[in-house]
Amino acid sequence: MKTVKIGNTNWQVSNIALGTMRMGNLAVSKVVNALQAAHEVGINFIDSADIYGNDPELGRGSSEIHFGEALAQSGLTRENFFIQSKVGLFANADNQITRYDSSKSHILKAVDGILSRMKVDYLDSLLIHRPDPLMDPSEVAEAFDELQTAGKVRHFGVSNFNPQQIELLQSVTDQRLLIDQLQFGLKHTGMIDFGLHTNMTDDGSVNHDGGLLDYLRLKKMTIQTWSPFQYGTFAGTFINNEQFPKLNAELAKLADKYGVSKNAIAVAWILKHPANMQVLIGTMNPQHIQDSVAGSDITLTNQEWYDLYLAAGNTLP
Numbered sequence: 038m039k040t041v042k043i044g045n046t047n048w049q050v051s052n053i054a055l056g057t058m059r060m061g062n063l064a065v066s067k068v069v070n071a072l073q074a075a076h077e078v079g080i081n082f083i084d085s086a087d088i089y090g091n092d093p094e095l096g097r098g099s100s101e102i103h104f105g106e107a108l109a110q111s112g113l114t115r116e117n118f119f120i121q122s123k124v125g126l127f128a129n130a131d132n133q134i135t136r137y138d139s140s141k142s143h144i145l146k147a148v149d150g151i152l153s154r155m156k157v158d159y160l161d162s163l164l165i166h167r168p169d170p171l172m173d174p175s176e177v178a179e180a181f182d183e184l185q186t187a188g189k190v191r192h193f194g195v196s197n198f199n200p201q202q203i204e205l206l207q208s209v210t211d212q213r214l215l216i217d218q219l220q221f222g223l224k225h226t227g228m229i230d231f232g233l234h235t236n237m238t239d240d241g242s243v244n245h246d247g248g249l250l251d252y253l254r255l256k257k258m259t260i261q262t263w264s265p266f267q268y269g270t271f272a273g274t275f276i277n278n279e280q281f282p283k284l285n286a287e288l289a290k291l292a293d294k295y296g297v298s299k300n301a302i303a304v305a306w307i308l309k310h311p312a313n314m315q316v317l318i319g320t321m322n323p324q325h326i327q328d329s330v331a332g333s334d335i336t337l338t339n340q341e342w343y344d345l346y347l348a349a350g351n352t353l354p
């Protein structure tokens with residue numbers, strides 16, 4: 038398993054991380070299996086969020102409750118993982134997002150909730166989950182200070198923020214923002230499409246994010262890529278999905294060449310990018326975890342990377 042350096046720190050972590058988003062409705066024994074499988078293959082980074090999971094009995098946050106219980110039962114310890122969570126989203130019982138909240142009082146209260154649900158004393162990192170138009174940056178800065186001074190959170194970052202939103206927040210926070218978490222994968226390539234179509238007028242030329250990818254590289258911030266195997270936003274996985282025959286044929290060809298699974302090739306495609314991204318996988322299936330992690334050690338050729346990009350339905354000018 039290769040590692041990635043987080044931001045400008047000396048913090049080296051596995052370049053594939055396990056997300057807790059799908060732990061919330063799973064039996065704890067299955068979460069134990071997932072954690073053990075992840076640890077065995079070298080994953081030492083957990084990504085969570087206070088909003089993940091809405092189990093009928095446990096309610097909102099059930100992913101973190103299940104994680105805490107599973108960690109205790111797994112024979113592993115808190116020190117086996119870098120643990121990150123995110124705050125700032127509210128959802129209703131139907132899992133529809135109803136508002137964002139980046140106020141100081143909410144951030145502080147949310148972190149206490151995370152620590153108690155996950156049964157840990159501190160978080161290695163905390164991200165603001167999504168940009169909140171009502172966010173007062175100075176309140177976030179105060180919250181970060183209090184959390185760091187209290188020893189509850191070590192490092193900070195953001196998720197789904199564009200460059201100007203990062204600049205605005207960074208202008209008042211003493212702590213350097215280390216991470217931006219973004220959707221990226223073979224079926225979600227907006228971050229690179231418009232760069233390839235510079236100065237053109239086709240669909241691919243639309244800059245959806247303010248030039249985020251190059252900005253984050255210039256700032257030496259780590260890009261964590263969420264939902265690497267999904268198409269749309271949680272519409273399902275593209276792997277072995279008959280809606281995407283060309284992509285699956287290309288994935289199968291390269292999987293055969295490298296003696297790995299399609300998951301590994303989809304991961305290797307993300308890791309080929311020189312931005313040194315960290316891939317957040319969400320599978321709870323030990324075999325799929327193992328399959329995906331094999332992608333950490335595969336270096337695709339440049340042509341293979343482009344072949345996959347084209348097979349995913351993209352065009353080159």
Ligand SMILES: NC(=O)c1ccc[n+]([C@@H]2O[C@H](COP(=O)([O-])OP(=O)(O)OC[C@H]3O[C@@H](n4cnc5c(N)ncnc54)[C@H](OP(=O)(O)O)[C@@H]3O)[C@@H](O)[C@H]2O)c1
Pocket residue numbers: 055056057058059084085166196197218219262263264265266267271273274276277300317318319320321322325
């Ligand atoms: N910052 C944000 O806004 C944001 C948003 C979403 C997610 N995230 C983070 O990203 C993490 C990963 O997200 P995700 O779970 O959507 O990512 P994902 O790894 O792309 O998707 C996981 C899903 O794909 C399925 N899958 C994977 N390989 C498969 C295969 N070979 N065949 C069939 N199904 C397969 C899994 O099912 P099985 O379990 O059966 O393998 C699971 O349902 C989350 O846990 C969370 O930490 C962040």
